[in-house]
Amino acid sequence: MSKKDDFSSLNISKETTARLQEQYPTIMALATTPPEEVVRRCEISSTSAARAVNQARKLIGMAEPITAAELFERKLAKPRITTSSQQLDEILGGGITVGAITEFSGAFATGKTQLAFQLCINVQQPQEMGGLDGKALFIDTENTFAPSRVAEMSYSFTDDPKAFLQNIYVSRAYNADHQIQIVEKADKIIQKNNVRLVIVDSMASHFRAEFPGKDNLPRRQQMLMAHAETLQRLTESYELAVYTTNQILSNPDSIFTGTSSLEPALGFAWGHRPTHRILLRKSRGTTRIARIFDSPELAEREAVFHITPQGIRDGPPLDY
Ligand code: GTP
Ligand code: MG
Numbered sequence: 001m002s003k004k005d006d007f008s009s010l011n012i013s014k015e016t017t018a019r020l021q022e023q024y025p026t027i028m029a030l031a032t033t034p035p036e037e038v039v040r041r042c043e044i045s046s047t048s049a050a051r052a053v054n055q056a057r058k059l060i061g062m063a064e065p066i067t068a069a070e071l072f073e074r075k076l077a078k079p080r081i082t083t084s085s086q087q088l089d090e091i092l093g094g095g096i097t098v099g100a101i102t103e104f105s106g107a108f109a110t111g112k113t114q115l116a117f118q119l120c121i122n123v124q125q126p127q128e129m130g131g132l133d134g135k136a137l138f139i140d141t142e143n144t145f146a147p148s149r150v151a152e153m154s155y156s157f158t159d160d161p162k163a164f165l166q167n168i169y170v171s172r173a174y175n176a177d178h179q180i181q182i183v184e185k186a187d188k189i190i191q192k193n194n195v196r197l198v199i200v201d202s203m204a205s206h207f208r209a210e211f212p213g214k215d216n217l218p219r220r221q222q223m224l225m226a227h228a229e230t231l232q233r234l235t236e237s238y239e240l241a242v243y244t245t246n247q248i249l250s251n252p253d254s255i256f257t258g259t260s261s262l263e264p265a266l267g268f269a270w271g272h273r274p275t276h277r278i279l280l281r282k283s284r285g286t287t288r289i290a291r292i293f294d295s296p297e298l299a300e301r302e303a304v305f306h307i308t309p310q311g312i313r314d315g316p317p318l319d320y
Contacts, residue, residue: 031056082130085305106280134196221269228273
């Protein structure tokens with residue numbers, strides 16, 4: 001165990017340590033969590049939680065700023081998961097990155113879920129093949145996870161799709177509260193199984209259905225912000241990628257898309273959270289167009305890809 005994962009180097013009681021480790025299996029996870037959440041989840045006093053979190057932050061080296069040069073190095077070193085489309089990878093700076101939330105929005109059948117399936121396979125590949133040698137956690141809010149389709153996509157790599165399916169954990173989320181709970185309780189499964197990709201497909205459906213109208217907006221925003229915070233913490237604690245999908249709304253005065261009147265649902269409370277936001281739209285047949293419209297480091301560019309029987313690819317399917 002590295003010093004950074006050794007809870008005994010924190011100066012706290014054995015009982016508190018046990019409670020902390022039950023919820024946060026690594027020092028990094030503890031260090032990146034707001035103390036109030038630690039109080040709630042571990043049922044310890046606010047003084048103990050603050051002390052534990054502060055010590056964890058020191059141990060991890062979070063208490064001091066780093067130079068921009070070092071940050072640049074760290075960002076360059078961040079591994080990525082290929083989408084299986086070179087064009088799409090290119091506009092994403094090499095693929096879906098760890099340490100960030102990447103959101104794909106689009107109308108129905110634009111390929112959001114198909115890309116999620118493809119990433120669940122690709123994350124399992126070794127790094128030289130565009131993967132992270134890790135597993136996936138798929139949080140399915142719309143009951144659209146299709147093992148048979150994932151198996152079909154995996155035949156490009158194996159004769160034994162079961163081996164791929166075995167490395168994808170699927171959690172069906174039945175409502176917004178359940179969705180939040182699954183993410184809050186994900187630390188252990190992630191750490192124990194080397195999960196490097198968390199998918200929430202879709203982020204929007206339960207929240208929009210359960211909190212309609214203006215009266216419900218404050219509560220919805222509050223829940224969404226806390227949910228997003230937990231997802232962001234997971235990306236940083238476990239060096240994993242979060243891929244979320246979102247529905248789109250029609251807005252005649254869109255500030256997101258300029259001339260287009262389509263924008264992702266869930267408004268500002270969620271909108272500020274994903275690091276990279278991409279809009280998908282349909283073109284002819286199996287062709288789809290992806291456009292990055294909000295990212296601090298990626299230019300606004302478009303990529304064309306196809307949904308083929310084998311999965312996401314640059315070119316059209318052979319039988320098309
Ligand atoms: P919503 O969840 O409804 O908002 O849509 P989505 O963006 O998640 O769409 P999805 O990823 O499910 O993409 C649907 C598209 O993928 C459709 O155009 C289908 O034709 C295509 N597709 C779905 N399943 C298969 C399949 O098994 N083989 C092939 N070749 N294409 C498929
Ligand atoms: Mg879908």
